[in-house]
Amino acid sequence: MEKEIHKYLTIEKESISELVVDRSRFIAHSFSVTYQEMVREKILQIQSLYPDASHWCYAWRLGHNPPLEFSTDAGEPHGTAGRPILGSLLRSNLTNLLVIVTRYFGGKKLGVRGLINAYQQAAEMVLESSGIIEKELTAEFVLTINPTSFQLMVNQLIYFCRSKKYLELNPNLGKIRFRVPLHRLHETFAFLELKKKEEFLLNWERCDNQ
Structure with a gap:
């Protein structure tokens, strides 16, 4: 292996x-x-x-x-x-x-x-x-945010990522790009799916090369 x-x-x-x-x-x-x-x-x-x-x-x-x-x-x-x-x-x-x-x-x-x-x-x-x-290797994601939830989602991501330095915000397009260490990958999938069910997120995708 x-x-x-x-x-x-x-x-x-x-x-x-x-x-x-x-x-x-x-x-x-x-x-x-x-x-x-x-x-x-x-x-x-x-x-x-x-x-x-x-x-x-x-x-x-x-x-x-x-x-x-x-x-x-x-x-x-x-x-x-x-x-x-x-x-x-x-x-x-x-x-x-x-x-x-x-x-x-x-x-x-x-x-x-x-x-x-x-x-x-x-x-x-x-x-x-x-x-x-x-x-450290990271996974990168792009989120499409419900416009009414943009700042709330930013706050939750800062808490989840434990830092705002991993976030790249584009409020005009309703987009957030962020990175997490690879060892938190499965945790991140679960977090994003939960936020999508709660309708904070319209969509999310992983955009690094893996």
């Missing part, structure tokens, strides 16, 4: 670093992410921050057992950008993070090996400045 995993490694903080190779600038950003919508938001954020960049190459990993992962060369020659960035995440066994490396072309082609080395080094630099931390 496989041992159940309750912890994972990820970055301690979001960071930025820059590498210059033959006048080409490689600006690397690291982000903590827990779902794909967050990934898309961060990519759009970087693209609007550097609208005139030559390339926005990135890799991400989400979840566990096994993690979802993705990388893209974003117009660079095949295998020269996304895979080297992803390789840096894999070597440190990290998940729930996104690394984007923005390139400004400096006028001189670096060649396949030069690009691989540059993107890999840029990714490793930003990971080093981000630090690594061990975190």
Whole structure:
């Protein structure tokens, strides 16, 4: 029987670093992410921050057992950008993070090996400045709340979760996103089903990758 995993490694903080190779600038950003919508938001954020960049190459990993992962060369020659960035995440066994490396072309082609080395080094630099931390695995849920019960449901969730830091509120849409440790999963299912029967909840769904 496989041992159940309750912890994972990820970055301690979001960071930025820059590498210059033959006048080409490689600006690397690291982000903590827990779902794909967050990934898309961060990519759009970087693209609007550097609208005139030559390339926005990135890799991400989400979840566990096994993690979802993705990388893209974003117009660079095949295998020269996304895979080297992803390789840096894999070597440190990290998940729930996104690394984007923005390139400004400096006028001189670096060649396949030069690009691989540059993107890999840029990714490793930003990971080093981000630090690594061990975190407890959580399950993530999105709730659709009866509008008349929104604040009451928030209060009950704060009590259930023992902290408000695990809650992400969107009262305009009547949505609450929250996380609980995996060892409380069955307890959470029972809690949510009870609140649905009591008509505090219109619907709930688990939205992590498990």
